[in-house]
Amino acid sequence: MPSTLTALGLSVPVLAAPMAGGPSTPGLVVAAAEAGGLGLLAGGYKSADALAGQIAEVRAADVPFGVNVFAPNPVPIDDTAYRRYAELLQPEADRYGLDLSAVARTEDDDHWQDKIDLLLGDPVPLVSFTFGVPDPAVLRALRAAGTFVAQTVTSREEARRAAEAGVDALVVQCSAAGGHSGTLTPERVPPAVPIAELLREIGQVTGLPLIAAGGLATAEAVAGALHAGAAAVSVGTVLLRADESGASDPHKAALADPARDRTVVTRAFSGRPARALRNAFTDRYHDLAPLGYPAVHHLTSPLRRAAAAAGDAERLNLWAGAGHRHATAEPAARILSRLTADL
Incomplete structure (x- = not known):
């Protein structure tokens, strides 16, 4: 893993993806860190005050963590x-x-400026952006505050744009991912490109660290993404049924329903x-x-x-990625340990 990611405190290259709407609780974020990875709070659909409360809760556990924010791209x-x-x-x-x-x-705009003000006034180790690429001045300010900045991208063109704006790393999201696509052009659904191929395509146009996301729900898939050039992986759907997940009961039940x-x-x-x-x-x-x-x-x-x-x-x-069949009802630490078993 690049030193920039290692400096965040990860001992295993796995991030618990930010899942807005409830699943990404402070407890899930803390559990990911205690398993050697890093979890991200989902800033989407929250006020800055609500996000600040969750940040304070995670800080109390004294673990590395991050925050994801939806950047305006209406x-x-x-x-x-x-x-x-x-x-x-x-x-x-x-x-x-x-x-x-x-x-x-x-x-x-989902309280955009209030959240940026919060993250500049009370910096966190990692901030990632989804849906839009922030103004370079915002990225410079966050980095000057000591924050590692990542951007979700779904194509080579988006990767170029994010790199030019000044981010530290790219979250490379393939179409297998559950929940919202991070595409910058939502009028077009990203093509079904396997994560290994997408990593190679983006790796050809930037030397930034790449964090693979989308359909990574088994130890084999995680190892494959790392072998294909990812510095780390981000997993979400596989954690939706975890004990610490805030997903609703009917959502968890649907993930376990063989008919779905x-x-x-x-x-x-x-x-x-x-x-x-x-x-x-x-x-x-x-x-x-x-x-x-x-x-x-x-x-x-x-x-x-x-x-x-x-x-x-x-x-x-019922947000779910292509690997939803591997979501299990057990502690998040056990799930994450299984995902890194082949490393």
């Missing part, structure tokens, strides 16, 4: 398309007494491509969902919360 949606989708979804919302016409079209054997890349839940277990919602709305992030995310959020509370996996965003 995909606006016009009001007509937004209202049309809300009307299509209303029968689903009726199950829970929700009125989606009351959900205002929201084109926010397919994942799909869909924008039905958020208006941006994301890989999830196929369910009734994806079947009905995959071809009808408009492009529009974060507005569509905010539109479906109350429905998804209600579905989770009711244990209704058919109307829940």
Whole structure:
């Protein structure tokens, strides 16, 4: 591993990926560090104050850690398309007494500046960015504060752009990854390029350390990514059923359900491509969902919360990568130790 990553305190080259919406708890981040790796808090969909509280909780454990932030890269949606989708979804919302016409079209930046101010005022060891590449001045300020900065990329072109902006490392995410694609061009779903091939392509255009992500749920897959040129790997879906995961009960149960054997890349839940277990919602709305992030995310959020509370996996965003069958219900440290068994 490059000295820059080693300096973060890793003794094994495995990161617990940031999973926004609840799964990446402080407990999961601490468990990853105690297993010799490093975990990232998910800053997405949180206020700066809520993120600060989680940072304080992890700091109390005195372990290395990181924070992921969604960088602004909006995909606006016009009001007509937004209202049309809300009307299509209303029968689903009726199950829970929700009125989606009351959900205002929201084109926010996820408290971007507040989070940057927090991370500059109270620096953390690692910050990674997803969805957009921050202004180089932001990256310079974070690095000057002593923070190691990484950027999620899904192609050679994105890697060039991030490297030119001044990041320290690249999180190379292939299409097998669960949850949202980190693509900088969400109107186009990234092609299904194997992680080893993507690492080689990106390694040809930059000498930055590469952190492999996407479908890495076995010791063999982890070893293969490292052999293909990754300095470390980032794993997410395989930790969703871990004891420390904050994923909802219906999400965890769906991952263990042998009948759910397919994942799909869909924008039905958020208006941006994301890989999830196929369910009734994806079947009905995959071809009808408009492009529009974060507005569509905010539109479906109350429905998804209600579905989770009711244990209704058919109307829940069951984020899952291609290796979801390997997710197990046990302590995160045991999962991570198994993933590094072949190193």
